[in-house]
Amino acid sequence: MEKHPGTVFIVDDDDAIRDSLKWLFQSRGYRVETHPSAEAFLGAYRGDTSGCLVLDVRMPGMSGLELYDILKERGVGLPVVFLSGHGDIPMAVSSLRKGAMDFIEKPFNDNELVDRVAESLRMDEERRRDEASRHAVAERLAQLTPRELEVMQLILAGKHNKVIADELRISMRTVEVHRSRILQKMGVRSAVELAQVVSVSDLPPAGPAPMEGPGH
């Protein structure tokens, strides 16, 4: 068992459905965690586990929709598959537009649900990788001093040290020092790599340097 990565979090107030879903996913090799209410899930989820949330829309206490909103507020990017017994179109549409992976009516088709959960787990893996990558870059960027950040943007604008020096009214030598520290702190060995690494993140551009010239 557990031939699949990530955990399937099942939140439903109906014992029978919880058990049935648990069995369904466990029998297919997924790690499963069940919770009888939104509150119970919130109390237990630590945010560090990759997975997918299978969420009943209507439950006593906090509804699945409310839980979803709260998770989004908290920046929890866990993909969610909604299960609904008495949903309507606006509810489904609004859920999907907010980013839910799917909105499935009960009774549901087992294979369909499993497929969607499997896809959700893949997405979460990918999301976490991207997140980690962005975070790593952000962490490095955070090490740069204000001045270095300033110089970096000019470098990314494709300007030569000479030009940067003029614009910042400092000597070229100083720019070189900054440049060197920037590359070192960002863990790259050239401005080209810097551009690629930073392009993952989103920085406010400084001096533009769009493409022109010949072309076709």
Added chain:
Amino acid sequence: MEKHPGTVFIVDDDDAIRDSLKWLFQSRGYRVETHPSAEAFLGAYRGDTSGCLVLDVRMPGMSGLELYDILKERGVGLPVVFLSGHGDIPMAVSSLRKGAMDFIEKPFNDNELVDRVAESLRMDEERRRDEASRHAVAERLAQLTPRELEVMQLILAGKHNKVIADELRISMRTVEVHRSRILQKMGVRSAVELAQVVSVSDLPPAGPAPMEGPGH
């Protein structure tokens, strides 16, 4: 009138609804084009017009859902807002998952529809800008000879001309020539700009050069 960019394409077999929608959008300053059937729209749409498609799901002949599929097949990225009189949740969900902007039940709220269409038009503008930008880069990339493409990837891997020369078993001088032509053809003036311009596109990486070194 016409204070808004883009055209609202209305496709519905019901004359009354078509007129009503036409009036609704025209009165708010949108350019409107109506069609009584999916076939009529297909015959008239030229693909070069920015806009948003307001599409009735159920129509005699080709349904709105079918039309949407066909448009996607043809690579027409026009954003679509579905209108439905007798839709169900699976239909709505599948539409949205396929990329529709919204799925609204009749009778609909005028303001809600207009808001969604307005957002769709904004998205289409942006999409077209991105598309144009990607296309421009692709066009330039297409001008590169195979060898130049090869050299470019090594440049983007952050390698020095010296290293590139070794790897390709050619002289450094030749690499310089290639490099120069590449920058010229791509319309940039430095490798950094090249990296940024190309990053918009998606190229298969050649020799990796990830970030390492210090860090936190």
Added chain:
DNA sequence: ATCCACATTGTGGATTTCCCCAATCCCCGC
């Protein structure tokens, strides 16, 4: 008062980039 991070500047030299001029070789199509 002292320590430290940050910004700054210099000298000088090794390495690289960028470019003009010029030339050879090969393959492909007219």
Added chain:
DNA sequence: GCGGGGATTGGGGAAATCCACAATGTGGAT
């Protein structure tokens, strides 16, 4: 066969990058 585009290589020089060694000034924290 001839012309032309693409790939290749050289010479040589101006400009820029990269770096090691060395130093000064400023502002905040201890």
